Amino acid sequence: MRARAATFGDFKCAHCHVIVSSAHLLSGVNNRNHCPYCLWSCHLDLYAAGDRLSACKGPMKPIGLTMKTGRNKYQRSARGELMLIHECSECKTLSINRIAADDDAETVMAVFEESLALGHQMYLQCQEHGIAMLKLEDTKFVRAQLYGHRPEIPMLSWK
Amino acid sequence: MNTNDEDDVGVVFRKTTGHYTVHSRGRKLDCSLSSLIHKQLIFPTADPTSLRHAVQEVRELDHVDPVAIGDRVRYVEAGDGRGVIVDVLPRDSKLSRPAPVPGQRVFEQVIVSNADLVLPIFAVANPTPKWGLLDRYLVSAEAAEIPALIVINKLDLAWKNPSFDEEIEIYRRIGYPVLLVSAATGEGIEELKGALQGKQSVMVGKSGVGKTSLLNAIQPGLGLRVKAVSQGELGKGRHTTTHLEMFALEFGGALVDTPGIREFGLWDVAADELAYLFPEMADYVGRCKFGLSCHHDQEPGCAVRKAVMAEAISPYRYQSYMNLRREL
Numbered sequence: 001m002r003a004r005a006a007t008f009g010d011f012k013c014a015h016c017h018v019i020v021s022s023a024h025l026l027s028g029v030n031n032r033n034h035c036p037y038c039l040w041s042c043h044l045d046l047y048a049a050g051d052r053l054s055a056c057k058g059p060m061k062p063i064g065l066t067m068k069t070g071r072n073k074y075q076r077s078a079r080g081e082l083m084l085i086h087e088c089s090e091c092k093t094l095s096i097n098r099i100a101a102d103d104d105a106e107t108v109m110a111v112f113e114e115s116l117a118l119g120h121q122m123y124l125q126c127q128e129h130g131i132a133m134l135k136l137e138d139t140k141f142v143r144a145q146l147y148g149h150r151p152e153i154p155m156l157s158w159k
Numbered sequence: 160m161n162t163n164d165e166d167d168v169g170v171v172f173r174k175t176t177g178h179y180t181v182h183s184r185g186r187k188l189d190c191s192l193s194s195l196i197h198k199q200l201i202f203p204t205a206d207p208t209s210l211r212h213a214v215q216e217v218r219e220l221d222h223v224d225p226v227a228i229g230d231r232v233r234y235v236e237a238g239d240g241r242g243v244i245v246d247v248l249p250r251d252s253k254l255s256r257p258a259p260v261p262g263q264r265v266f267e268q269v270i271v272s273n274a275d276l277v278l279p280i281f282a283v284a285n286p287t288p289k290w291g292l293l294d295r296y297l298v299s300a301e302a303a304e305i306p307a308l309i310v311i312n313k314l315d316l317a318w319k320n321p322s323f324d325e326e327i328e329i330y331r332r333i334g335y336p337v338l339l340v341s342a343a344t345g346e347g348i349e350e351l352k353g354a355l356q357g358k359q360s361v362m363v364g365k366s367g368v369g370k371t372s373l374l375n376a377i378q379p380g381l382g383l384r385v386k387a388v389s390q391g392e393l394g395k396g397r398h399t400t401t402h403l404e405m406f407a408l409e410f411g412g413a414l415v416d417t418p419g420i421r422e423f424g425l426w427d428v429a430a431d432e433l434a435y436l437f438p439e440m441a442d443y444v445g446r447c448k449f450g451l452s453c454h455h456d457q458e459p460g461c462a463v464r465k466a467v468m469a470e471a472i473s474p475y476r477y478q479s480y481m482n483l484r485r486e487l
Contacts, residue, residue: 046474053474055467057457091468 014059015040028101034062034084036103039111043088045095058090063122064115064133065108065142066096082145084111085131094129105146112142168248171230172413173404179226179244181234182407190234190242196225223258227269228403228415229359254303254361255426267426270403271361271415276354277307280364280373283339284319289365290326294437294479295423296363297335301436302428307335308354310362312369314341329473333439342372352377352410359405361415363423374416378409430454430487434463437480439472456481 010021013035022032031050034041041060046053067080083096099108116136126133134142169183179190198217226232226247233246250272258268279296281288293309300307309330317323331337338354340347355377362370375381405415434440434455445451446462455463455477467477 053478055464055472055474055477057464 013038013040014042026100026102029098032100033097034060034086034100034103036100037107039084039103039107041086041095041097043091043093043095049097056088056091056093058088060086060088060095062111063087064118064126065112065138066126066131066133067141068096082108082142084108085115085126085133094126094131096131108146109142112139167234167236167242168231169234171226171228171232171244171405172407173402174224174226174228175402179232181232181242181244183234186240188234188236188240188242190232190244192226193235193243193245196244196247223260223266223268227253227272228405229272229274229361229413231273252303252305254299254305254363256299257424257426270363270417271405273359274303274305274361274415275358276360277303277305278310278360278362279307280310280312280362280368280370282313282316282368283311283323284313284316286365286367287320288323288326290329290475291479291482292365292423293330294476295425295483298428298433298436298483299423299425301438302425309335309337310351310373311337311339312342312373314339314346315344326475329475332473333476340373342369342376345376348373348376355408355410355412355414357411359413359415361417363417366418370416374406374414377414378406381406425483425487428487430484433480433484433487437472437476439476440466440480443472454484456484 010019012019016035016038018035018037020032020035020037021027024030027036031045033044033049039062041062043054043056043058043060044052062084064085066083066085068083082099084099086095086097087093088095112134115133118133123133123135167183169181169188171179172182172187173180177191179192181188181190226244227250230250231248232244233248234242234244236242250269252274253272254270254274254277255267256270257265260266277296277300279293279300281293288311297307297309309327311323311327327337336354338347338351340351342348351373362373364370403415403417405413407413428436431451434444440455440463443462443466445453447453447458447460449458449461453461453463455461458464463472463477466472467474
């Protein structure tokens with residue numbers, strides 16, 4: 001197929017209107033495809049990440065998390081890499097995207113918590129696209145991925 | 160000096176800096192350019208013949224070179240096979256691109272005039288086809304209202320590009336004629352000759368696709384210089400042809416060989432008209448609530464974008480449209 005188009009430059013998030021830098025140094029990914037603050041994306045890719053061939057261009061909502069097993073045998077987790085699931089608000093296409101280095105961890109966690117309330121229908125829909133959405137039993141894994149493996153710190157009390 | 164206006168008209172076949180080879184009545188003349196041709200004389204009335212010939216103002220004309228290959232020109236013969244071009248006759252068509260002049264604004268560069276057919280030449284492989292460049296050529300041809308015939312050379316290397324058939328099918332579906340040829344094996348050369356017969360055609364394409372090899376295959380005996388593409392990773396051409404030249408074909412017609420053009424900007428194409436130059440998009444223009452002012456980019460409900468999503472328009476062609484629109 002044709003060569004991939006070059007990554008577009010900085011952009012303004014269509015959802016939260018923040019200017020987002022596409023610099024690799026900040027995001028750690030080659031194709032910045034979502035806002036690091038609200039995690040919303042735009043439906044730009046069609047066949048492969050970064051091809052920018054989609055004519056839909058609809059806003060894509062982060063609806064949940066999944067994991068993707070990589071080929072790197074030295075990766076941090078044996079279970080794979082945490083990924084965001086986006087759903088296009090216009091054409092309902094589902095896609096999975098790498099979490100960038102500067103994505104807000106609290107917002108990612110909030111997306112996961114909201115996804116737990118989604119109906120079974122959405123889980124099935126993701127399964128049809130070969131995406132296994134993370135469930136309640138994966139909470140420990142998600143926390144470990146986002147905040148690292150650290151011992152629980154007891155809450156300090158005034159007494 | 161012979162100044163018979165009726166007879167002294169010829170066609171420019173070749174040009175190098177300051178020199179033009181004009182074919183006229185079976186002769187070849189080496190012509191230079193009259194200084195008057197660069198200027199427009201402004202007279203007090205619209206019709207300079209109606210009143211006294213007092214020139215009010217002299218304007219420099221806005222072009223890089225006022226004479227293009229294929230132009231019909233009026234010349235003054237200076238003897239010894241030489242002449243001076245004094246006028247360029249009105250053109251039926253012209254294929255142009257913008258030519259930036261350092262320190263000045265962009266001027267029009269007419270690549271060839273009075274052409275009946277544009278032949279975008281690409282290679283199946285070595286160098287790999289850049290379809291975005293083909294879209295540029297096709298848009299330029301549509302803007303100039305010259306029919307295009309896509310010629311794919313190096314068919315003998317088809318094994319190197321497995322996705323080629325799928326990619327070229329996009330253009331066939333739009334309705335562009337496609338001819339698969341091989342200058343090396345001679346495959347498809349007879350069909351190409353048939354398409355060129357009796358027409359003034361121009362070959363455009365990036366360096367290394369085999370434009371000159373095709374010309375040699377069409378008309379053996381021209382013996383034009385060809386080179387292999389560089390063997391490095393890039394597989395780029397070596398810019399063997401360095402000037403524009405038109406060749407008279409034995410079986411009727413003429414063919415212009417151009418140097419490889421890596422960059423090809425659009426001249427005199429308005430952003431709002433661009434979608435009309437993509438034949439498959441033209442039917443969808445003006446069919447959404449934004450009407451003719453739709454940019455086909457982010458507008459909700461855009462009919463062109465809907466057609467892309469319904470696979471009536473290739474997403475690659477739509478991407479080319481967006482890339483070209485950003486330049487305008």
